Amino acid sequence: MGGVEIDRNQDPSTYQTNSLMSTVFSLLNSMIGGTMLFLPLYFNQTGIITSIVIMIIMGIVSMKGCDIYVQHLKKDEFDIQETLHRIMGNRWKMFFIIISTIYMILVTLLYYSFSIEMVYSLITFVMTHSGSKNYADKADVSYSQFSIQYTVLATIPIFLGLLFLKKLGFMIKIAELGVYAIYSYVIFIFYTFISNLTSGTLQDNISDVKLWSFDVGTLASTASLAYQIHTNACPMVKCNKDQSKNRLAVKITYAMGITIYLIIGLIGGLGVLGRVSSRKDGKAHNINDYFADDAWQPLIVELLYLIHLVSMYPILANICRVRVFEIVFKKNGGVPPQWVFVSVNIFFIMVCSGVKLIGVSPNTLVDINGAFSCFFIVYLIPSFMHLACYHGSNKFLRSIRKTFVKPSQSEMQQQENLLDNEQESVSYLDSDQEKSFQKETNGLRAQQSYSCNSHTEDINSVPKTVRLSIYAAILVVGFAIFIYGMYSVIKNAIDGDSN
Numbered sequence: 181m182g183g184v185e186i187d188r189n190q191d192p193s194t195y196q197t198n199s200l201m202s203t204v205f206s207l208l209n210s211m212i213g214g215t216m217l218f219l220p221l222y223f224n225q226t227g228i229i230t231s232i233v234i235m236i237i238m239g240i241v242s243m244k245g246c247d248i249y250v251q252h253l254k255k256d257e258f259d260i261q262e263t264l265h266r267i268m269g270n271r272w273k274m275f276f277i278i279i280s281t282i283y284m285i286l287v288t289l290l291y292y293s294f295s296i297e298m299v300y301s302l303i304t305f306v307m308t309h310s311g312s313k314n315y316a317d318k319a320d321v322s323y324s325q326f327s328i329q330y331t332v333l334a335t336i337p338i339f340l341g342l343l344f345l346k347k348l349g350f351m352i353k354i355a356e357l358g359v360y361a362i363y364s365y366v367i368f369i370f371y372t373f374i375s376n377l378t379s380g381t382l383q384d385n386i387s388d389v390k391l392w393s394f395d396v397g398t399l400a401s402t403a404s405l406a407y408q409i410h411t412n413a414c415p416m417v418k419c420n421k422d423q424s425k426n427r428l429a430v431k432i433t434y435a436m437g438i439t440i441y442l443i444i445g446l447i448g449g450l451g452v453l454g455r456v457s458s459r460k461d462g463k464a465h466n467i468n469d470y471f472a473d474d475a476w477q478p479l480i481v482e483l484l485y486l487i488h489l490v491s492m493y494p495i496l497a498n499i500c501r502v503r504v505f506e507i508v509f510k511k512n513g514g515v516p517p518q519w520v521f522v523s524v525n526i527f528f529i530m531v532c533s534g535v536k537l538i539g540v541s542p543n544t545l546v547d548i549n550g551a552f553s554c555f556f557i558v559y560l561i562p563s564f565m566h567l568a569c570y571h572g573s574n575k576f577l578r579s580i581r582k583t584f585v586k587p588s589q590s591e592m593q594q595q596e597n598l599l600d601n602e603q604e605s606v607s608y609l610d611s612d613q614e615k616s617f618q619k620e621t622n623g624l625r626a627q628q629s630y631s632c633n634s635h636t637e638d639i640n641s642v643p644k645t646v647r648l649s650i651y652a653a654i655l656v657v658g659f660a661i662f663i664y665g666m667y668s669v670i671k672n673a674i675d676g677d678s679n
Contacts (some may be wrong), residue, residue: 196421200429202421207409207433209359210416212440214294214485215406215546216365217466219441220448222399228446234399235441241559241654242407243434245418248562250426252569260414264561267569274507276561280411281503282598290545291489292339292532297542298486301329301468301479308474317460318469321539332536336529342494343525351491358488364481365518369444371477372451372467385454385592398543401550406441407434408550410557455576465543497528544669551665559658563651571644 198206217512252263265273297318304315307326316327323329345351374549417426448467457464458472468478501524506514516524535545642650 184519187389192331196419196423198419198421200420200422201430203417203426203429203435204432206416206419207413207429208436208440209362210412211407211409211433211437214542215402215474216362216369216441216448217468218402218543218546219406219445220369220452220467220573221464222402223445224390224453225393226395226399227390227447228449230392230394230396231399231445231449232415232442234396235403236438237657238400239407239434239438239441241657242404242410243431244654245558245562246410246413246434247427247430248566249410249414250417250430252565252568253417253426255423257365258415258418260411263414264565267348267565272561272565276557277503277507279556279561281500283408283411283549283557284496284500284503286545286549286553288493290542290549291493291496291533293536293540293542293545295339295486295489295493296328296331296335298482299335299490301482302486303331304655305479306474319459319463319539321537325334328539329537329552331432332533336533338472339493340525340529340532342490343529345494348495348498349645354491355488355495358485358492361481361484361488364484366440368443368477368481369451369467372470373447374451376451376453381454382450385461388453389450397551397661397664397668399549400661401547401554401668402513403441403550404554404558404661404665405546405550407437408554409433411563433459454667465541501525501528544672547665547669547672551662553668555658555662559655563654567648567651570647 226234249260249263252267253260254263256264257263257266261273261276262274302319303326307315314325316322316325318328320327321329340364357462414432417423417429421424422430452464452467452470455464455470457469459465462471468482471478501521502514504524505516509516509520535597
């Protein structure tokens with residue numbers, strides 16, 4: 181989930197050292213995360229055929245959004261916001277920073293929530309083997325016995341201390357080893373499948389396999405988040421030795437990601453088919469809930485993953501903090517007063533602990549982030565940026581752009597008027613005049629967008645109406661996921677299924 185820091189003053193040869201496959205695996209490690217714990221359950225809930233279709237479609241659409249960001253990244257640009265500022269203007273850049281900050285805050289809350297649940301699992305494992313059962317179920321809000329709530333209160337000093345760390349080099353090194361925790365979970369999912377197969381539970385319940393349904397909101401939101409590497413893909417591909425293969429790296433990453441998620445969903449779903457949740461309410465929220473509190477198999481992978489989560493927590497919180505400070509304290513170079521730094525840390529740990537104390541589950545955080553943040557980052561912003569670069573003369577696109585970026589010079593207005601009249605004027609010109617006019621207006625478009633990478637062949641390869649239709653369809657899909665995902669969150673909250 182983390183990003184890559186590059187000193188733009190360095191010679192590119194000092195950091196552009198990664199091979200194509202090394203870049204692919206860096207992107208893949210950033211993609212495969214905690215959402216895989218939910219996929220087996222959602223595959224069973226949504227239906228195997230429906231789930232496969234959704235995961236493939238979502239993967240392709242997400243790949244296109246990420247590919248757009250990489251495609252328009254110029255040689256002297258290192259992140260998406262720089263490209264957005266050049267093509268769409270400063271307000272779009274600020275909008276992206278705000279949305280991506282909300283995304284990162286929700287991811288940090290998710291990591292905190294996972295951490296608390298895994299600490300609780302470790303403690304209850306020890307209590308169970310010590311002969312004590314005086315602890316509450318994860319789904320319960322209880323202060324009469326040991327519970328998630330007491331775990332939150334007991335760990336506040338630890339997580340608050342992590343927020344005050346200013347040198348994160350050691351944490352970053354630990355976080356980089358988190359890929360092994362992810363590998364261990366993949367192995368654990370295969371173990372679950374083999375165990376279910378050899379015990380006969382799978383065969384006895386094979387008739388309960390659901391093939392399809394229309395209950396797709398939760399899976400679609402989770403898939404949006406699962407495939408989201410858009411916020412840190414550009415810095416990663418900047419480290420690729422052969423910059424001409426950056427887009428290929430993105431395509432390979434998503435092809436592998438789709439395959440891995442399909443395997444996890446299918447194998448994991450069959451692995452928990454017929455199993456009974458260990459929770460008192462009988463509801464499983466991730467694959468670990470199908471194992472008893474004293475089971476050692478999930479304990480090992482939870483311990484490994486906990487180390488990764490705890491190391492990532494201050495890194496993600498620092499990214500959120502820096503982005504907010506860069507906006508609020510722009511005149512001071514993004515450096516806040518010390519009292520603000522302290523206050524923000526205290527406020528943030530209060531938010532994290534408060535969310536967990538009232539019983540908000542990781543599933544809910546995934547649904548909200550996947551439906552809300554990813555709608556803008558994965559679907560809306562890349563689509564508008566791509567079309568604005570390719571078809572800057574389109575009146576509809578410019579009207580959207582001008583709602584965020586208002587021209588400050590009369591010359592810009594004159595250029596806009598000239599482009600507005602292009603379609604009306606060109607019909608009255610002969611072929612030579614038309615070519616001259618097109619050349620002039622194309623030059624104005626290039627000047628307005630401060631030029632981009634060469635897209636001549638791409639622009640002419642597909643008619644404008646076809647391209648607009650394709651991206652309109654992408655936006656419709658994204659908006660449908662946004663509406664359906666938020667509906668699922670609200671419905672689950674009303675039904676009391678927040679834990």
